[in-house]
Amino acid sequence: MPVALGGAVVGGQTDAAEPAVVLSGNRIAVSTYSFWRFLQDCKVPIADCIRQAAAMGFDAVEILHRQMEREDHAYLQELKRIALLEGVDLCGLSIHQGFLSPDEQERKKNIAHTLKGIELAYQLGIPHMRVNTGRWGTSKDFDALMKHRGIEPALPGHTEEEAFGWVIEAFKACLPKAQDCGVTLALENHWGLGLTPQGVLRIIAAVNSPWLRVNMDTGNFLEDPYDRLEQIAPQTVYVHAKTYFGGGLWYTLDLDYARIAAILQRHHYHGYISLEYEGKEDYRTALPKSLALLQAAFRRNHAATSV
Secondary structure, three states, rough: OOOOEOOEEEEOOOOOOOOOOEEEEEEEEEEOOHHHOOOOOOOOOHHHHHHHHHHHHEEEEEEEHOOOOOOOHHHHHHHHHHHHHHHHEEEEEEOOOOOOOOOHHHHHHHHHHHHHHHHHHHHOOOOOOEOOOOOOOOOOOHHHHHHHOOOOOOOOOOOOHHHHHHHHHHHHHHHHHHHHHOOOOEEEEOOOOHOOOOHHHHHHHHOOOOOOEEEEEOOOOOOHHHHHHHHHHHHHHEEEEOOOOOOOOOOOOOOHHHHHHHHHHHHOOOOOOEEEEEEHHHHHHHHHHHHHHHHHHHHHHHHHHHH
């Protein structure tokens, strides 16, 4: 069957009775975090983020849990209604939890928080939820963590080997709820035990469930990003794409998105690309520029390599 790419026909003569297939590439989302970035007095309501994202031309919106004003049923259903009217998907929920603690009660508290997040995603009709391993907490603050490129020492008297056991068992405890609600948990390459591809993949392999996969973040491997992104690509079910217009709030990476798109295409990734903007430029101008950058990379790359 011929395939139409940008008006051209590939694979032979067109058949009037058989329409050509148009390859549209990945859908581009934006996290509500991109409107806020944890900047003081800049917290944008989720409903406003949805409306602005639609007006800018994004296909979908990912909700940052910490940005939600409420969690009651009426509020959640109102967000769904607004997304329907604006013509965008609600594609992801991003929570902040951590299982990297020797305190069993602290881990249980974070398991409960994760289960609550799964239920919120279910009520919102969202199929994906970003999760982390958590951090040791031995850095003075996030600025200090970034100064040391995301590396922090273990708590005195404890080891990473011990910590992998805590994290793996905690994720296992969350999986029945995830499966029941149809919400795939996606472990981000972040800080803590998720700082390296080896750490992320070790957890995924040990849990061994289709309900825990990888949330690739293009901006969280600060050195040798492409080789590391390639390693986690086969298990990736969701992608965070960082941009830094105006310079990054903590650091700036010069990311080649055509190269990243090619990596994902090689591993047959068809899911969302969700923008997490971390620059100093006003989001009103930076988000449309980021959207254009991601559309050019992920839609053109898909069309060019899918024949």
